Amino acid sequence: MTMVGLVGGLGPESTIDYYRRILDAWQRQDPSTAPSIVIDSLDVQRALRLVASDRPALIEYLLASIRRLAGAGVDFVAMTANTPHIVFDELASQSPVPLLSIVETCAAEARRRGLRRLALLGTRFTMEAPFYPTVFARHDISVVPPGAADRTWVHERYIGQFLKGDFRDDTRQEFVALVRRMRAEHGVDGVILGGTELPLLLPGSLIADLPVLDTTALHVDAIVTRLEPDAVMPSPAQPAPTVSR
Numbered sequence: 001m002t003m004v005g006l007v008g009g010l011g012p013e014s015t016i017d018y019y020r021r022i023l024d025a026w027q028r029q030d031p032s033t034a035p036s037i038v039i040d041s042l043d044v045q046r047a048l049r050l051v052a053s054d055r056p057a058l059i060e061y062l063l064a065s066i067r068r069l070a071g072a073g074v075d076f077v078a079m080t081a082n083t084p085h086i087v088f089d090e091l092a093s094q095s096p097v098p099l100l101s102i103v104e105t106c107a108a109e110a111r112r113r114g115l116r117r118l119a120l121l122g123t124r125f126t127m128e129a130p131f132y133p134t135v136f137a138r139h140d141i142s143v144v145p146p147g148a149a150d151r152t153w154v155h156e157r158y159i160g161q162f163l164k165g166d167f168r169d170d171t172r173q174e175f176v177a178l179v180r181r182m183r184a185e186h187g188v189d190g191v192i193l194g195g196t197e198l199p200l201l202l203p204g205s206l207i208a209d210l211p212v213l214d215t216t217a218l219h220v221d222a223i224v225t226r227l228e229p230d231a232v233m234p235s236p237a238q239p240a241p242t243v244s245r
Contacts, residue, residue, distance in 0.1 A: 001036050002076075002227050005069030005097070007062060009041035010081035011163040014196035014216065018080045021220040026227070035227050038072045040065045044163055051083060051125050059087050063094055070096040078102070078223055082122050082194045082215060086129045100226060102219045103135045106192060109218050111139040113211065115190040119182045120145045121175070122194030124155035132194060144186045150178055162197035172201055180208040 004022075008015035019037065026035045042065055050058035062084055066077050076098040079085065085103050092099045110118060120132055120143045127145040136143045145151060157171055182188050191207050193199055196216045205212055 001033075002229070003036040003038060003072075003074045004223055004227060005066070005072065005074030005077040006037060006039045007042065007065045007069070007077060007079040007081075007084070008039045009044055010047055010079070010084060011044040011197065012041070013162070013165045013200060015039065015041065015080045017196070017200060017216060018078075018220060021216065022223060025220055025224045029224065029228075035224070038069055038074050040068050047084065048123075048159070051086060055087060058084070059090050059094075062087065062091055066091065066095050066097070066099070076100055076226060078219060080219075081196050082126045085131055086125055088131065100219070100222055101135075102196075102215050103132060105218045105222045106194075106213050106215050107136050107139050107141065110136065110141050110190065110192075110213060113190070115141060115211065115213075117142045117144060117186070117188050118190045118192050118213070119179060119186070119188040119210075120192045120194050121154060121179075121198060122192075123158050124151055126194045127151050127154070132192070143192070144182065144188055146178060146182060154178070158195060158197065162195070162201060167201045175202060176208050179210060183208055183210055 006015065006018060019039070022035055022037060042061070047058065047061065050061055062079070069077050074097060077095065078100045079102070082102055085101065088099065088101055088103070118141060120127055126132065128151065133143045146154060161168065161171060179191055188210065190211045190213060192213045193202060193215055199214045199216050202212070
């Protein structure tokens with residue numbers, strides 16, 4: 001059986017969500033068996049410090065996790081967070097096993113749906129880094145982060161609430177209001193939940209009447225597809241191609 005390795009802990013709530021979603025998706029497909037999963041849980045606070053101040057050390061920290069998973073016999077690896085994808089290309093070029101990109105997975109789904117201009121929500125690092133706009137530009141799709149003040153507000157809620165498992169109704173309503181403003185001011189036609197804790201705050205297929213790209217759900221779907229017995233694995237040095245169902 002194909003085995004997936006999850007770089008988890010970034011943060012704990014989303015890692016638990018991944019695990020449950022993978023199991024649920026697999027049960028719908030084949031209730032007579034269970035998927036083979038290995039999780040290596042990292043320290044989210046350390047990872048956040050490194051992404052802010054020392055990218056080479058972040059690469060080594062994440063690579064160490066990937067290598068532990070490879071040593072455990074996994075066939076491919078997925079990181080259960082968006083922000084670490086800031087160094088995805090560096091990791092993919094050095095990883096001993098293929099990596100499955102959450103960003104490529106999301107971009108493929110946005111193209112499939114015909115979306116062209118998407119709001120991006122996540123940590124400050126995700127909203128301000130070029131990795132989402134670069135990948136989506138290959139599909140002729142624009143990515144629009146909130147303005148500077150809103151980015152600060154979103155990041156503070158992310159670090160201060162979501163990573164601690166604190167999901168409040170008032171915060172949810174404020175996020176809906178933010179998306180509504182972005183729709184009016186920037187003409188976005190969809191929303192990327194570019195943080196794997198965000199679907200825990202904002203469940204559902206619409207926000208302010210805009211379609212939602214739930215990166216956790218899309219990544220899980222691609223993971224389960226890759227776990228199927230007839231899946232074709234890419235070479236270790238290249239990001240894994242995505243499959244959306």
